[in-house]
Amino acid sequence: DAGVIQSPRHEVTEMGQEVTLRCKPISGHNSLFWYRQTMMRGLELLIYFNNNVPIDDSGMPEDRFSAKMPNASFSTLKIQPSEPRDSAVYFCASSASGWTEAFFGQGTRLTVV
Amino acid sequence: GENVEQHPSTLSVQEGDSAVIKCTYSDSASNYFPWYKQELGKRPQLIIDIRSNVGEKKDQRIAVTLNKTAKHFSLHITETQPEDSAVYFCAKLDSLTDSWGKLQFGAGTQVVVTP
Numbered sequence: 270d271a272g273v274i275q276s277p278r279h280e281v282t283e284m285g286q287e288v289t290l291r292c293k294p295i296s297g298h299n300s301l302f303w304y305r306q307t308m309m310r311g312l313e314l315l316i317y318f319n320n321n322v323p324i325d326d327s328g329m330p331e332d333r334f335s336a337k338m339p340n341a342s343f344s345t346l347k348i349q350p351s352e353p354r355d356s357a358v359y360f361c362a363s364s365a366s367g368w369t370e371a372f373f374g375q376g377t378r379l380t381v382v
Numbered sequence: 383g384e385n386v387e388q389h390p391s392t393l394s395v396q397e398g399d400s401a402v403i404k405c406t407y408s409d410s411a412s413n414y415f416p417w418y419k420q421e422l423g424k425r426p427q428l429i430i431d432i433r434s435n436v437g438e439k440k441d442q443r444i445a446v447t448l449n450k451t452a453k454h455f456s457l458h459i460t461e462t463q464p465e466d467s468a469v470y471f472c473a474k475l476d477s478l479t480d481s482w483g484k485l486q487f488g489a490g491t492q493v494v495v496t497p
Contacts, residue, residue: 300483312426312471312487319482360425364483368414368433368475371485373425 273374275361281380287349290377292361293342302371303336303346304360312360318344351381388472388488395495401459403470403491408453411477415448415455416485418471426471430457462495469493 274293282288294301302317316326318338326336333352338344348355358378364371387406395401405415416431432439432446432455439446443462448455459466469490476484 302484311489314484317482317484324482325484366481366483369483370416370428370431371483373427375425 273361273363273372275359275374275377277377278375279378279380281382282351284352284381285350286381287347288351288355288379288381290346290359290361290379292344292346292374294344294361294363295365295372296342298363298365298372299341300364300366300371301338301344302362302364303344304362304373306358306360306376315346348379351379353381356380386472386474386486386488388491390491391489392492393494395462395493397462397464397495397497399462401457401462401466401493401495403457403472403493404454405456405472405474405488406454407474407486409474409477410450410453412474413477414475415446416473417446417457418473418487420469420471420490422468429470459493462493464495464497467493467495 276291300319303315305313305315315328316336317324321338334348336346358376360376361374362371389404413434417429418426419429420426430441430444430446432448437448443460445458469492471490472488473485476486
């Protein structure tokens with residue numbers, strides 16, 4: 270397996286534009302997590318899914334953020350409209366169960382200008 | 383969920399010396415405690431984990447200790463090498479949702495190993 274795959278690796282967009290980040294979890298993993306990493310706030314959990322169902326989205330900062338998982342092999346995180354303070358590295362991670370390793374994707378570095 | 387406190391935030395050590403990072407938590411029901419290493423510009427990766435049924439686990443130069451009574455766990459790196467320079471995150475499984483794998487991360491420790 271190629272691991273957790275995220276795209277794009279880098280995204281530069283103008284304030285107000287819509288941004289969509291994509292994630293393909295490891296096959297067979299049933300939990301998927303979206304994290305945001307910044308120097309100021311560290312690793313923040315935004316939302317996570319179990320068996321494609323959103324379990325907890327309390328970490329989503331605002332209504333501008335939304336996430337979907339239409340099937341077991343794909344998830345998206347959308348920001349609309351984007352703002353400069355959304356600039357961060359966004360990681361997707363997946364795990365097989367609660368007591369096993371969470372594997373992170375390589376991240377998407379988002380810059381909103 | 384409960385927070386995980388991690389100290390120190392930065393740690394500078396001479397090559398060959400040991401490094402120790404400590405984390406504390408308040409939820410006594412937590413049962414799984416992984417440590418992640420994140421090199422500059424890379425993704426966090428698991429380096430070692432420990433479950434609550436053991437007090438210590440070793441893997442070559444890395445060891446983790448767990449004191450469930452005191453609610454703290456520590457990462458020990460011996461004979462540090464320049465390639466150990468990275469940010470290290472402690473984490474624990476959220477006990478309320480442990481079957482789903484939700485992790486609570488510490489703030490991270492920037493370790494710098496100087497030759």
